[in-house]
Amino acid sequence: MAMATSPHSLLLQNPHPTFLKNPKLPFITSTRLPTTTAAAKPISIKCAAATTPIQDLRPNNPSESQDRVFNFAAGPANLPENVLKKAQSELYNWRGSGMSVMEMSHRGKEFSSIIQKAESDLRTLLNIPPEYSVLFLQGGATTQFAAIPLNLCNPDDKVDYLVTGSWGDKAAKEAQKYCKPKVIWSGKSEKYTKIPSFDELEQSPDAKYLHICANETIHGVEFKTYPTPKNALLIADMSSNFCSKPVDVSKFGIIYAGAQKNVGPSGVTIVIIRKDLIGNAQEITPVMLDYKIHDDNNSLYNTPPCYGIYMCGLVFEDLLEQGGLAGIEKKNKKKAELLYNAIDGSNGFYRCPVEKSVRSLMNVPFTLEKSELEAEFIKEAAKEKMVQLKGHRSVGGMRASIYNAMPLAGVEKLVAFMKEFQAKHV
Secondary structure, three states, rough: OOOOOOHHHHHHOOOOOHHHHHHOOOOOOOOEEEEEEEOOOOOOOOOOOOOOOOOOOOOOOOOOOOOOOEEEOOOOOOOOHHHHHHHHHHOOOOOHHHOOOOHHHOOOOHHHHHHHHHHHHHHHHOOOOOOOEEEEOOHHHHHHHHHHHHHHHOOOOOOEEEEEOOHHHHHHHHHOOOOOEEEEEEEEHHHHOOOOHHHHHOOOOOOEEEEEEOOEOOOEOOOOOEEOOOOOEEEOOOOOOOOOOOOOOOHOOOEEEEEOOOOOOOOOEEEEEEEEOOOOOOOOHHHHHHHEEEHHHHOOOOOOHHHHHHHHHHHHHHHHOOOOOOHHHHHHHHHHHHHHHHOOOOOOOOOOOOOOOHHHOOOOEEOOOOHHHHHHHHHHHHHHHEEEOOOOOOOOOOOOOOOOOOOOHHHHHHHHHHHHHHHOOO
16 A cells, blocks of 8 residues: 655655745645655954964855845844855754754754864864863853852952943842942943043952953943953953954953854853852852853753754854954954944034944944934835844934944945935935
C-alpha cells in the first residue's frame, strides 16, 4: 500500500522549500498538495589599537534589498543583512541537524557547538584574557544593576557611580538596595551633555568599584577614554557601544551589555567578568543573579536564550570577517562624522546638544530650531523608508542610532533628506 503524503513528509523530501529561499514569493496556503516533489539542489585608559591591516573578508553582497527600511532604532536595532540571510537559510534545518536552532536541546551537542563558538569568537574580537569568564545571561543590562552589587559587595560596602545619563542614574539607584553607592559626579544639571575631567573626580578611597555607562543611549554621550579607579575596580555598562571599537578588557573588572544594540536580538545579556570576582555573592542573591552558578554551568544552568545566542554568534563571525573591531571603529567614525557635520553645518537649523569631545558614535540626538517641525520631519523621513528617528520620550527631539549594522548608505540618505527638509523650511 502506498503511504499517504503529508505536509511533513513533503518538507522532509524537500528540506529547502522555495518560499524559504525567496521571501518575496507568496506563501501558498492551499491544502491541496502534490504527491511528488522535485529533488532539492544540493592614566587614562585608551582603547586598544590594532597594528595589522584591516581587510573585509566577506563575499561581495548586492546592495540592501529595496523592500527593507533604514532602521535608526536605539534597540532592538537593525542586524547585518547577510547575517539575517544566513539565519534565514538555516532556520528550518540547521546545518543538516534536522532541527531548527529554536528546537534544539540546550544540552545537546549541536547547541553546545553554537555557544562555544560564539564565546570563542567574542574572545577573539575583544582579545579577552583567559582570566576572564564570558557569561550569556538573560534579563537585560538592567538586571545587572542589581547583580553587580549583590555579587561584589556586602550591604555596608561603599561604591562609586559616575553618572553621565539616564542609565547610569538608574544603575546607581538600584545599587542603593544592596550596598552604599555614592554618585561622585552627575551631569543631570546640564541635561547629560558632557563627561567631566577625570582629575576632577573625588573618588571614595574605600569604594569597592567605580561604575560608568560607557555610552548613554538616550543622551548620546560616550566615553572616549576611561577613568582609572584609585583603589577599586572599573565596571562598565557597554550595552550601546559593545563591539563597536577595540577595548582593553584587562582594565575592567566587569563589562556587561545587552545584545540588542550591536550584536544580536533582544533577550541576551553578555557579562565579561574577572574570575577572581566570582563566588562572593550576598546570601540574599537569587540563584539566577549569582555569577558563580552561571560560570560553573557554562551559562547553561537553565535554558538560555538559545536562538539569541546563535544570532550573536553569527554577528561575531560577521565582525571577524570584516577584519575585527579596529576596522569597525573606522567605519563607525566615518558614519558619525558625516551626520554630525550635517548637523553642525546647518546654521542652527539642526542642533546637537552634546559637547563635541564626547559625542557618541552610536546614538546621535538632535533637535530642530523650529521644534514644531519635528513631527513632520519624522513623518516625512518614514515615507522615505527611514524609520525610528523619534527621540526618547524623556528628552524628545530626534535620535539616529547608527550602530555597526547601519550601512554608510543609510547615513548618506538621512543626511541628504535633512538637507532637503531644511531647504523646504528656511
